[in-house]
Structures are given as C-alpha cells and as structure tokens.
Amino acid sequence: MPPGRLLGVAAAIACLPVLVLILLVATGAAAPGPALTGVAVVVAGALLLALAWTRDTARLVAILRHAERNEPLALAHAAAAIRLPPLARLARAIERLARTLAHRAAEAEQRLRATETILDRLPDPLLVLAPDRSVRRANAAARAAFGADIPAVLRHPGLRAALDRAFAKGGPQIADLSLPVPVPREVQATVMVLDPPLADGGVAIAVLSDRSRERAVERMRADFVANASHELRTPLASLIGFIDTLRGPAADDKPAQKRFLGIMAEQAQRMNRLIDDLLNLSRIELSEHQPPAEAVAIGEIVQRIAASFEPRLAARRMRLELDVAEGLAPVAADADQIEQVLQNLVDNALKYGREGGAVRVAAVPARPPARPGVVLSVADDGPGIAREHLPRLTERFYRVDKGRSRERGGTGLGLAIVKHIASRHRGQLTIESEEGKGTTFALWLPAAPPPGP
Numbered sequence: 001m002p003p004g005r006l007l008g009v010a011a012a013i014a015c016l017p018v019l020v021l022i023l024l025v026a027t028g029a030a031a032p033g034p035a036l037t038g039v040a041v042v043v044a045g046a047l048l049l050a051l052a053w054t055r056d057t058a059r060l061v062a063i064l065r066h067a068e069r070n071e072p073l074a075l076a077h078a079a080a081a082i083r084l085p086p087l088a089r090l091a092r093a094i095e096r097l098a099r100t101l102a103h104r105a106a107e108a109e110q111r112l113r114a115t116e117t118i119l120d121r122l123p124d125p126l127l128v129l130a131p132d133r134s135v136r137r138a139n140a141a142a143r144a145a146f147g148a149d150i151p152a153v154l155r156h157p158g159l160r161a162a163l164d165r166a167f168a169k170g171g172p173q174i175a176d177l178s179l180p181v182p183v184p185r186e187v188q189a190t191v192m193v194l195d196p197p198l199a200d201g202g203v204a205i206a207v208l209s210d211r212s213r214e215r216a217v218e219r220m221r222a223d224f225v226a227n228a229s230h231e232l233r234t235p236l237a238s239l240i241g242f243i244d245t246l247r248g249p250a251a252d253d254k255p256a257q258k259r260f261l262g263i264m265a266e267q268a269q270r271m272n273r274l275i276d277d278l279l280n281l282s283r284i285e286l287s288e289h290q291p292p293a294e295a296v297a298i299g300e301i302v303q304r305i306a307a308s309f310e311p312r313l314a315a316r317r318m319r320l321e322l323d324v325a326e327g328l329a330p331v332a333a334d335a336d337q338i339e340q341v342l343q344n345l346v347d348n349a350l351k352y353g354r355e356g357g358a359v360r361v362a363a364v365p366a367r368p369p370a371r372p373g374v375v376l377s378v379a380d381d382g383p384g385i386a387r388e389h390l391p392r393l394t395e396r397f398y399r400v401d402k403g404r405s406r407e408r409g410g411t412g413l414g415l416a417i418v419k420h421i422a423s424r425h426r427g428q429l430t431i432e433s434e435e436g437k438g439t440t441f442a443l444w445l446p447a448a449p450p451p452g453p
C-alpha cells in the first residue's frame with residue numbers, strides 16, 4: 001500500500017479534531033498539556049483508521065476483480081478479510097451480486113448452447129450469414145451436404161436474388177436452385193433476415209432443403225401418366241383402325257374380317273392385361289406400408305405352381321429345374337403375392353430365355369452375411385441383359401427391347417410389380433446378369449418371427 005495515500009487518509013481524518021484542539025489552546029479554553037495529548041491520540045487513532053480503510057478498500061478492489069473474473073472462492077476469501085463494518089456489508093452485497101450474475105450468465109450460456117445444438121442437429125442444411133453474406137455458421141447437415149462447396153452454393157444467382165429480396169422486403173423468401181456440384185440436385189432455399197441480428201453477428205439464415213427426391217417423384221408420376229396413356233393408345237388406335245376397315249373396305253371380305261377380328265381380340269386382351277397390371281400395382285402400392293403377417297411356406301408355393309408352366313415350357317422346348325431346400329423356415333408373406341412374383345419372373349425367363357434352355361427355380365435358406373430368411377430365385381441361360389439396363393429394369397414400362405417385349409405381349413410392368421411386392425415384404429430383390437450367359441433374379445425374404453406365446 002503506498003505510504004503517501006495512507007498519510008493522506010490519516011490527515012483527512014485527523015485534520016478537523018487537531019484544528020479544534022489547536023484553536024482551543026490558542027483561545028485559552030484548553031490547557032496546552034492535555035490538548036497536546038489529545039492531538040497525539042487523535043493522530044494515532046486517525047493513522048489506525050486510515051490503515052484499516054486503505055487495506056479494506058484495496059480488498060474491495062480485489063473483490064470486484066474476482067467478481068469480474070468469476071472466481072467465487074477467492075472472492076469469498078477476500079470478503080471475509082474486510083474489517084470495517086460498512087465496507088464488510090458492501091463486500092457481502094458485491095458477493096451476492098456476483099453470484100446472481102454468474103448464475104444468469106451460466107443460464108444464458110446453457111440456453112445459447114441448447115439453441116446451437118438444435119440448429120446443428122436440424123435435419124435440413126442451414127447457413128447463418130454475416131452482413132457481407134459470407135457464412136458465419138453452417139450446421140452439421142449443411143456441412144455434410146455441401147462441405148467445401150458452401151461458398152459456391154452462396155454464389156448461386158437464385159440464392160443471391162432471394163437474399164436481395166429478403167433484405168429489401170423482409171419476410172421469408174423462397175428460391176428453387178439446381179445445383180450441379182458435388183452431385184446434381186434440386187434444392188429449395190428459404191432465406192430469412194434476422195432482426196435483431198444474432199449475438200455472433202449473423203444477419204440472415206438460409207435453409208437449403210433437398211427436394212431432388214420429390215422432383216424425381218413428380219417427374220416419375222408425369223412420366224407414368226404419359227407412358228400409361230401411350231401404352232393404352234397404341235392398341236386402341238389399332239382397334240379403331242380395324243373397326244374403320246371392317247366398316248369400309250373389308251365390309252364384305254369374310255377372310256379379312258376373320259383375320260382382323262383375331263388381331264382385335266389380341267389388342268383388346270393386351271389392353272385388359274395392361275389395366276389389370278396397373279390396378280394390381282396400385283393395390284400393392286396401397287398396402288406397401290403394411291407388411292404381411294401370415295407365415296408362409298415358400299417351398300410349397302414353388303412346388304404347387306411349377307406344374308402350371310409346363311405347357312409354355314414345352315412350347316419353347318425349355319425345361320424347369322427345381323431346387324427347393326428341405327425344412328425351409330416359414331417367411332412372413334402374402335402367398336398370392338409370392339405366387340405373383342414367381343409367375344412374373346418365370347414368365348420373363350420363358351419369354352426372354354434361350355429356346356431349348358433351362359429355367360432354374362430355387363427356394364433355399366439365406367446364407368450369411370444375409371440376414372436369416374429364404375432366397376427365392378429364378379435363373380435362365382438366355383442372352384442376359386446389358387449392365388446399363390439393370391438399375392432401371394424395375395421401373396414401370398421400362399423394357400430393354402420394346403419391340404420384342406410387345407411382340408410377346410409384355411406390358412413392361414412385371415418387374416415393377418415384383419419390386420413393390422419385395423418392398424412390401426421388406427425383402428430385397430437382386431438382379432445379376434451376364435450377356436450371353438443368362439440372368440438370375442433373387443428375392444430375399446425375411447424369416448417369419450417365431451409365433452408368440
């Protein structure tokens with residue numbers, strides 16, 4: 001403690017009583033001896049008081065410093081050392097205030113952290129933008145979706161225009177962006193200006209929702225309607241054409257009439273098949289969220305319907321090889337739909353397989369690493385399917401060779417139906433094909449859960 005300050009405080013305390021004593025001696029109201037003793041006592045007392053005062057005020061300064069640094073233990077220690085009662089009371093008040101402030105700061109910090117966690121874990125990518133429109137923060141979804149490409153996303157003219165509108169008008173602004181990097185995708189950006197700005201200086205947020213799937217579904221739906229109408233229009237146009245011919249030029253030509261009626265019946269059957277398949281597909285789709293619960297013995301179904309293929313096998317001089325494992329575990333399945341899968345796959349093997357070749361139908365237990373269940377497979381030794389077609393084979397109306405499929409009465413819906421049945425059964429369809437060697441369709445079906453008590 002600086003001595004000058006100590007003396008200054010002592011002088012401030014003692015100056016008035018000492019002056020009074022000197023005045024009393026000067027006017028003769030007090031004897032010099034006792035007055036000098038009084039002065040000595042006052043000076044000694046003032047020195048002691050000044051010592052306590054300066055020490056305690058220095059401790060108060062230390063207390064405030066501890067409060068600022070949030071050091072509760074050191075603060076309590078310094079407060080306990082204060083001697084002068086008014087300063088001790090002040091120290092206790094500071095201690096209480098410091099505790100309240102620390103509590104509030106902890107609460108605010110917790111709230112901030114909770115908000116940040118929510119933002120970070122939002123499933124949609126979210127960017128917090130600084131006033132210069134650079135990224136102040138990006139949540140986990142944004143980092144995962146765009147990574148190092150975030151600045152490129154922010155440079156997108158559509159997003160920049162939405163930001164301009166948001167700053168000009170306030171309120172959320174939406175922009176649809178087509179992003180070519182890192183993978184082509186369709187993103188819907190919702191931009192909002194933050195008023196007041198965030199504590200970290202963020203002035204706007206951009207939520208970037210990936211809409212690629214929805215857009216693909218929309219496109220697929222539109223394609224589906226176009227494809228279905230096209231598939232119906234072709235036989236319908238042919239029917240109308242023949243009706244006109246029968247009414248006009250061929251009105252009296254009996255042999256031509258017989259031939260045309262045969263073709264017309266074929267076209268009408270084709271339309272009928274197409275409509276049946278479409279209805280079937282939509283029925284399966286409607287029940288897709290509801291997996292079947294019935295325990296079904298797949299082996300029995302295979303054995304039962306194998307005989308029904310005989311006439312068609314004979315027509316193409318093909319043979320059927322059956323491999324049904326003994327004691328197959330039952331699967332949770334819809335027997336009619338499993339039958340439909342077999343029908344569609346064997347039908348394809350018969351239509352596109354090698355004339356005089358073999359169709360192998362197997363139902364065997366799934367082998368690890370596949371989960372427990374049964375694998376139902378249909379394989380042929382036909383011309384196979386080129387690799388580039390495999391991913392699209394289960395799309396509705398997708399045909400490798402349209403002409404050949406049509407000529408054999410195909411609607412292009414058989415494998416789409418198989419895929420939807422597989423997905424309703426929570427199963428897995430795999431297609432393996434080698435050109436010139438043949439194709440194998442395999443459907444893994446999960447084992448039925450053991451019966452309840």
Ligand SMILES: Nc1ncnc2c1ncn2[C@@H]1O[C@H](COP(=O)(O)OP(=O)(O)OP(=O)(O)O)[C@@H](O)[C@H]1O
Pocket residue numbers: 277344348349352353380382383384385393394398399400401405406409410411412413414415416439
């Ligand atoms: N075993 C196979 N070998 C070679 N190509 C096949 C085989 N199975 C299917 N394909 C090809 O996949 C396409 C789609 O098959 P899908 O069963 O969905 O339709 P489709 O047989 O043409 O008509 P549908 O089954 O509705 O009568 C077929 O057109 C054919 O080109």
Ligand SMILES: [Mg+2]
Pocket residue numbers: 344347348410413414415
């Ligand atoms: Mg088919």
